[in-house]
Amino acid sequence: MARVPVADGVFTSVDDPRLIGSKCDNCGNHMFPTQGSCPKCAGTSTSDVELETRGELWTWTVQGYPPKAPPYLGDADPKTFQPFGVGYVELPGQVKVEARLTEADPEKLKIGMPMELTLVPLYTNDDGDEVVTFAFAPISENGEQS
């Protein structure tokens, strides 16, 4: 079973994922996902950049009920749904990115904690491939994903 990204152009690859953002050619403002114009300076020229993979948790919540499907493509069955974390991770010098979190326990999520990019499975498609999206995982002081 192969792993395939939820969409092209969001992150670089399933083996060594980096989020793909944009940097304004005029003012240096960062954006995610990519966009061709800048909300800060109204510039109309931007370049793709790979975003930092580590940052700090800026805020978070836990999605406690199944999202409506569509648009959600993960498990929305009330019988089997597992709550998942969602947060903004502040990538140093760049931008705060909204993402799923691998942790969903409010006791284990703290604003300011270090996080690292990873991928999580969403669903299995008609070809039998595992469709994955990006997420952030807490990392311990020695830099390991917990």
Added chain:
Amino acid sequence: MSNDVAIVGIGMHKFGRTEGVSGMEQGAVAVREACKDAGVDWSDIEFAFGGSAAAGAPDTMVSQLGLTGVQFINVANGCATGGSALFSAVNTIKAGVAELGIAIGFDKHERGAFRVNTKGAGLSDWYGASGMALTTQFFGMKINRYMEEYGISHESLARVSAKAFRNGAKNPMAWRRKELSEAQVLEAAMLSYPLTQYMFCSPGEGGVAMILAPADKAHKYTDKPVFLKSAVVRSRKFGSFEVMAPHIALEHNAGPTVDASKAAFEMAGMGPDDIDIAQLQDTESGAEIMHMAENGFCEHGEQERMLAMGETEIDGRLPINTDGGCLANGEPVGASGLRQVYENVLQLRGEAGARQVPNDPKTAYTHVYGAPGISGVTILSR
């Protein structure tokens, strides 16, 4: 006074769930009630601004109200739709284009959380597919950080909900009319941490309409005119933290509510201390808390003490969401903002019945907030 605008008639269709009655029919009921209140016929109305997010194109309601050739313009601005209809109506009168106009809002949403049209919101399919296209998540994340920054407790979140249901129980037009204790609110299912089921409003149904005229003509229609001192709508600036945002900037901006509030106070020549009663967007109980400060009614963090002291109760220093707010009335997106104004008109007229505030209010404030980062504020006086 010559350029002021007055509200001379108000009408409402009960909020909640009304089986077998379309959202547009509920809007038509509100229009007929408003005409009756102002003592005018639909055929007297020279222009209309109408808004609905999910219950059809508002201008088609003329087939129910009567084909009078009225100048009817649809507005759509998310949760600020009602405020936008009012803004447009006020300025049409101020411009001297017409004398008698109406602002209309109605809606009817399916059960459960809002299903977000990611394409319509300018978002890619992967955003919804990955489980992030939920407005509830934004509210959970905004109040979670706010609680940590300013020392707001879970108990304060519950106090806001309990107050809303207490006020709703006194309001015959409200949806949720059963009182709930703080403990019941805290123990309910956690929908989006730190917010439980009873801390969120639900998408619902309802309709509101109000008739406007130049202030110097108001007494032709009513002996209790209420004057619109300001009606302001603002969208977000760079750096603000808003609903449905895949990224936010590192730099911080206080957001559209702060901008709309400042502009509204300036236009009215008043400050927060001059306001006797306020209706603030309470999509969830944390939103009411944050919006108290964002609208200038207190410092950040002061809400904890104000709520514990009961200062925002109907008999408090600054009554907030006296009709039960969105929490007790639900949120029919197109009608919600006008519901707030309707409540303030009732309160200023002294006609709010069991929930009438006792401080003989002379000034009243409304605030709505919605996707993708828009706020609308009105200030009324009698």
